[in-house]
Amino acid sequence: MAKASFFAPSCVLVAALLLSACDSASSKGDGSNNDPSVARPVMVAPVRFDERARKRTFAATIRPSIESDLGFRVSGKVAQRLVRNGDRVHKGQALLTLDANDLRLQLDQAEAEVKAAKTNLTQAEADERRATELQRKGWAANATVEKGHAVAEEARSRLIRAQRSLELALNARDYATLEADADGVITATLVEPGQVITSGQAAVRLARLPEMEAQVALPETYVEQVRNATATLSLWSLPNRTFEVRLKELSLAADPTTRTYAARFSIPDAGEALRLGMSATLTLREMSAGHSARLPLTALFDHGSGPSVWVVDGEGRLTGRRVEIDRYDDRAVLISSGVAEGERVVALGVEKLDPGLTVRAISTLTY
Missing domain, CATH: 2.40.30.170 (Efflux pump adaptor protein, beta barrel domain)
Incomplete structure (x- = not known):
């Protein structure tokens, strides 16, 4: 019984000694967090000054x-659509056509009117010459000659009207084909074959x-x-x-x-x-005007003395540097003064650093 009571305190003492040794070893292995002589890895950004430019x-x-709606200059029924959306076309290329039966009939009628007007003019001019000749010989009154002149003049005007109607009929026949007025791309087709449209109605859109x-x-x-x-x-x-x-x-x-x-x-x-x-x-x-250096926003900190950055020298020592801010831009800040060309500043984790610490640059950010 005495042996058992002696063994229990001995075990407790040994366990306490082991725990104390573990805590001591752990504190030694974790001492890098507080030891300023151990270089901490940090990400740095170089300082490069450029002309100040506000970019957005x-x-x-x-x-x-230029995108315009093209339409026929005459009314009619759409006979064919020769293009589709996205087609490239050239100036003068046919895009759509109308049923031209009525237009051909109008053209035939205009040609017949011209023939009739020419025949009428020939007869009127012959009568005019005959009346003038009779008046010269004294066999016709002045009223007869004047009437002949009036009839001939009316015949000439009728021929001009008929010729103009023929030109309009020819144009209408040509207008039955809608052509591209410039090189471009068809962006919309607004009519389909069989559809009856009016003059001026948008048929296709050309870019x-x-x-x-x-x-x-x-x-x-x-x-x-x-x-x-x-x-x-x-x-x-x-x-x-x-x-x-x-x-x-x-x-x-x-x-x-x-x-x-x-x-x-x-x-x-x-x-x-x-x-x-x-x-x-x-x-x-x-x-x-002026120059500024672009740095990441995460490089800034403010411990009460204004915006600052950590500058890393060649030996890895940290120095807090007050800077002047030109402006903020997206994910970066533009620094007008406080740092020099070529210096390196800590880009990430600036709030976990203190003056006097030694750091080691493991990567570089470029902005």
Whole structure:
């Protein structure tokens, strides 16, 4: 019984000694969190000064500069539709045709009117000459001669009217075929074969090529700046290619729903790569005086003395540096002063650092 009572306190003492040794080893292994001599890994960003540029991007859509509805100049029944949506057409190409039976009948009637007018004029001029000859010989009165002149003049006018009617009938026959007035793309077909339409009714919609533009919606804070900004365009399908664009038109009234202003930018060097309806990104860059360095927002901290950053020297030592902020932009901040070209600043985890710590740069962010 005495042996058992002696063994229990001995076990408790040994366990306590083991736990104490473990705690001591653990504290030694975890001492790097508080030991300033141990270099902590940090992510840094280099300081590079460039001309100050206010940059903003907007979603854009490629649209035609000129898009018009084409229609027949005469009424009739649509006989054929020769194009579909998306077809490329050339100037003078036939797009639709009308049933021309009635137009041919009108043409035949106009030709018959011309023949009749010519015959009538020939007879009237002969009568006029005969009356003039009889008057010269003294066998006809002046009234007879005047009547002959009037009849001949009326015959001449009738022939002119008939000839004009013939020209109109010829034009109407030609108008039975709707032709493209420029090179372009068919963006809509508004009638189908068998449909009876009136003159001037829209039949197809034609977008002219290569006159294309980018259409965007601008917030009212950018209405004035857009006139002095440099604009570039990049397609979502070709992100590595950039197009120079120019402001062509800016709406004077805001959209009542979105409260944005419609802006149209012309694309002078639009090539085969641009297609109607494509999505694009419009970048507006506004230059200003001076230079600034772009750093990530996560590099800033403020411990009561204003915005600051941690500068890392060549030996890995940290130095807190007060900086002047030019402006904030998306996920970055533009620094006008407080740091020098080529210095490195801590980009992430700045709130967990203290002056005097030694750090080790393991990666670099470029903004």
